[in-house]
Amino acid sequence: xxxxxxIIPVVILFFAGIRxxxxxxxxxxxxxxxxxxxxxxxxxxxxxxxxxLFMVNITExxxxxxxxxxxxxxxLNASVDAQVxxxxxxxxxxxxxxxxxxxxxxxxxxxLARTTLRNIIGxxxxxxxxxxxxxxxxxxxxxxxxxxxxWGIEIVRTxxxxxxxxxxVQDTMNKVVKAENEKIAAIDSATAAETVADGVKRAKIKExxxxxxxxxxxxxxxxxxxxxxxxxxxxxxxxxxxxxxxLEALETSLEKNAKIVIPTGSELVNIIxxxxxxxxxxxxxxxx
Numbered sequence: 001x002x003x004x005x006x007i008i009p010v011v012i013l014f015f016a017g018i019r020x021x022x023x024x025x026x027x028x029x030x031x032x033x034x035x036x037x038x039x040x041x042x043x044x045x046x047x048x049x050x051x052x053l054f055m056v057n058i059t060e061x062x063x064x065x066x067x068x069x070x071x072x073x074x075x076l077n078a079s080v081d082a083q084v085x086x087x088x089x090x091x092x093x094x095x096x097x098x099x100x101x102x103x104x105x106x107x108x109x110x111x112l113a114r115t116t117l118r119n120i121i122g123x124x125x126x127x128x129x130x131x132x133x134x135x136x137x138x139x140x141x142x143x144x145x146x147x148x149x150x151w152g153i154e155i156v157r158t159x160x161x162x163x164x165x166x167x168x169v170q171d172t173m174n175k176v177v178k179a180e181n182e183k184i185a186a187i188d189s190a191t192a193a194e195t196v197a198d199g200v201k202r203a204k205i206k207e208x209x210x211x212x213x214x215x216x217x218x219x220x221x222x223x224x225x226x227x228x229x230x231x232x233x234x235x236x237x238x239x240x241x242x243x244x245x246x247l248e249a250l251e252t253s254l255e256k257n258a259k260i261v262i263p264t265g266s267e268l269v270n271i272i273x274x275x276x277x278x279x280x281x282x283x284x285x286x287x288x
Contacts, residue, residue, distance in 0.1 A: 013048060014045070016048040017045045017046045017047060017048050018043070018045055019039070019044045019045070019053045020044070021039050021040065021041045021042060021044060021053075021055070022041060023041045024057060024058060024059050025041070025055045025056060025057060025058065026038070026039065026040065026041075026055075026056050026058055026088075026090055026092075026095045027039025027040075027044065027053050027054065027055055027056070028053070028054045028056065028095060029046060029051055029052070029053050029054075030051065030052045030054065031050060032050060035100075036051065038092040038095070038096075039053060054099060056088055056095045056098060057088065058087060058088050058089070058090045058095070059087060060085060060086070060087040060156055061086060062084065062085050062086075063083070063084050063086075063106050063109055063110050063113075064081070064082075064083055064110070064161075065081060065082040065083065065084065065110055065117065066110065066114070067080065067162070068080055068081075068114055068117070068118070070118050070121045070122060071122060072121060072124060072125055072126045073122065073123055073124055073125050074125040074126060076165055077165075078121065078129065078165055079162065079164040080117055080121060080162070080163050080164075081160075081161040082140065082158060082159060082161050083158070083159045083161055084109055084110075084140075084144060084155065084159075085155075085156040085158070086109060086144075086148070086153050086154060087154055088105075088153055088154075089152055089153070089154050091152075093152065094153070095152060096152065097150060097151050098151055098152040098153055101151050101152070102148075102151045105148070105151055105153060108148075108151075109144065109148065112143070112144060112147055112148075113140065113144060113158070116139070116140050116143045116144065117140065120136055120140065121136065121163070124136075126163075126165050129163050130163055133160050133163075136160050137157075137158050137159065137160050140160070141157065141158045144158065
């Protein structure tokens with residue numbers, strides 16, 4: 001029975017000292033106020049009252065630098081906000097540094113980021129600050145990295161969230177942007193209309209050139225036909241022009257039933273005889 005009273009306090013003491021460290025955490029065990037050992041993920045047992053376990057989150061975290069008014073180099077009040085992503089490195093030295101080398105590292109990072117932004121943007125105009133966000137992010141990251149290296153903290157990245165000018169300046173900028181967009185739209189519309197007109201013009205020119213070419217080809221065809229007719233006439237009817245005239249006169253006379261006596265042996269009689277089968281009349285015959 002006496003052993004029973006001894007076992008119960010031992011069991012209670014054992015369970016009171018059980019500590020579980022998750023994979024996303026690392027632990028620092030202190031004994032009587034002094035660092036004792038490092039706790040990796042898994043099961044750990046500490047001496048109640050004498051030992052204490054401090055958990056440290058090693059996952060990536062984010063803090064907001066919170067909006068602040070910063071006077072730019074051109075004397076404008078810009079509202080600036082940024083976010084900082086960081087994590088405590090998982091090794092023992094880094095976890096100890098985040099606990100023993102800095103008091104509340106999240107609060108320290110926020111204030112360091114705000115101060116750094118004032119120093120950077122204070123040397124820039126509002127326009128250059130908006131156009132050089134990458135440069136501001138790079139300088140902010142570099143400063144935070146150098147200042148927190150002894151805290152066992154890794155700065156993952158920094159993001160410049162916003163740089164808002166005063167409302168009246170913003171309204172003016174919006175009007176300028178709107179006017180510029182309208183100008184660009186008008187230029188694009190005019191360019192499109194010009195392109196369409198140019199296309200129509202080229203089509204009309206092509207049509208006129210086609211019509212012109214067809215006329216030229218038609219004229220050349222007629223000229224060629226006339227040339228061939230002339231060549232044929234020169235080849236087959238040389239010296240027969242007078243004879244053709246006589247035949248035409250004869251045709252006109254015959255239409256009026258006129259009687260004509262033609263001397264025998266004349267060329268015209270011979271041709272008429274060949275064409276109509278007329279027997280030549282004796283050259284001495286007289287007209288009746």
